[in-house]
Amino acid sequence: MIKAAKIGFVMLFTVLIATGCWNLEEPDQCAFVMGTGMDLNKDGKYMLSTLIAIPAGIGVEEGNTTQKSFRVLTSTGKNNTDAAQKLQAQLSRSLFIGHREIVLIGEKMAEHGIADLVDEFFRNPQSEARSKIFVVKGTQAKDVFEINSMFDPYITSTLYDEQATLGLRNFYFAAFMYDALGQGTQPLLPALTMNRRKHYVYSGFAILDKDNDLKLAAYLNPEESFYTNWMKRRVNNYFMTSSVSGFEGTFSVKLRALNRRIQTSVQGNRVKVDILLSGAGVLVENNTNLDPSTESHLLLIQKSMNESSQKTIEQLVDKAQKQIKLDFFGFGEIVHHQHPAQWKSLRTNWNVIFPQIEVSVRVNLKCKDLGETNATIYR
Incomplete structure (x- = not known):
């Protein structure tokens, strides 16, 4: 009897996690965040941008136009959580970052330093430590999210595969934090820029100074x-x-x-x-x-x-x-x-x-x- 009860509990738990989000909300109650961008706006305030998946828009045509498979939303705030709550006020579904693929840091934000912003990425139990992280050279992170990918529904999926295409080993957010918190090294992040056709181009790596609030120190070609x-x-x-x-x-x-x-x-x-x-x-x-x-x-x-x-x-x-x-x-x-x-x-x-x-x-x-x-x- 006890054994049967244990098996029943395991089956019930499996059904629960398989039929909903990790926070026990149904998928149709979640706004899936595929990418997060960190920028400073023109007023010098912190601006959070998110690329949110619209699964219903994949391959769907309305008249002569194709419905977009994503939306990019932005908000300003004192930190990640504050800005995210203001983003949440724009949505009828709960923001869910457990499937996040990409974190982008705009150049102005990188020059300012991101030491005060990385805490939430590890403290938040929803946060995906296997997200890949890039610095956006010469422009804002949100501009990259607006790019329509040639092969994927979202540009975040394209960027997620970019490192392997370039011959690099996968470099996750967790590895960045290992360098930032470790001894005897400075963290490196791959860098992107935008060309005249408004498409991203790999431009090398960015060096951040962990002894100076993780500020952008230099670029490598x-x-x-x-x-x-x-x-x-x-x-x-x-x-x-x-x-x-x-x-x-x-x-x-x-x-x-x-x-x-x-x-x-x-x-x-x-x-x-x-x-x-x-x-x-x-x-x-x-x-x-x-x-x-x-x-x-x-x-x-x-x-x-x-x-x-x-x-x-x-x-x-x-x-x-x-x-x-x-x-x-x-x-x-x-x-x-x-x-x-x-x-x-x-x-x-x-x-x-x-x-x-x-x-x-x-x-x-x-x-x-x-x-x-x-x-x-x-x-």
Whole structure:
């Protein structure tokens, strides 16, 4: 009898959670928030925007027009909760953020700092920690939500898949907070911008300063972002186009199996970082006179990739130390793990120590697959 009662309770609980929202409201009582945007308006007030799904509008035509599958609503407030309550006043259904896919931060909001706004994202039990987060460069977050997606009912679904399309590993809101609350690194966020056709374009990564209210510190272009994420083990593949000195034309390689090894040494306040980046790739285009099936030519191609990569990384490290002056590579985090005792004395002054550390870089890239042909077809 007791066993039967337990089974009955489990079945009842399963039915309850399967037939309604997680807050036990029916789906037709919920306004499903697919994206949240954080902006500062012209008056400098906090503005919350939401992309709300309209499932009934998917594929439905009214006359000669197609009913939109979403609505974008905005409101101002003192914080997220205050603004959300003002949004709620515009709706007959309860806002539900348990399915939220995307969080966007407008540039003005990022420059102001978001430290006072992230608490709700983790404190609220409805909040989805697997939401993906972007900084919107040069415009407001709400402008991105207004974009009509080419393939999906909502632009949020498109953005959710964008990181994988770019070869990046999934970067969730939870990972951002791990960096923001961790030791020896500064948080990075992918960045978007709007082109003249009012469509989004991936523009690299944004660096936020966790020691200054999570304010926007600088942007990295897509190439700089690739090398940074390679060093942080957050990239799966990348298309590299380069040339060989003394030969006309260019070649392109799809890099895969990207790895990194970083070793650190500490003597007092003197820190040394040795970086080895390695990977293999497929030659997908060759417009040079080189024949990669010839060993000497293949070695020239690989040497060109390694030298150009090493030069770019060295310039990036120099930029980080002399201009940005923030450790967004996470070298401090590695020192923390490899030298926990010494890190205790380095931690509080890491922002001062970082610009002085010695960094050496080696790159070992190889073409493991030469494609379906050898020399270029028309040369």
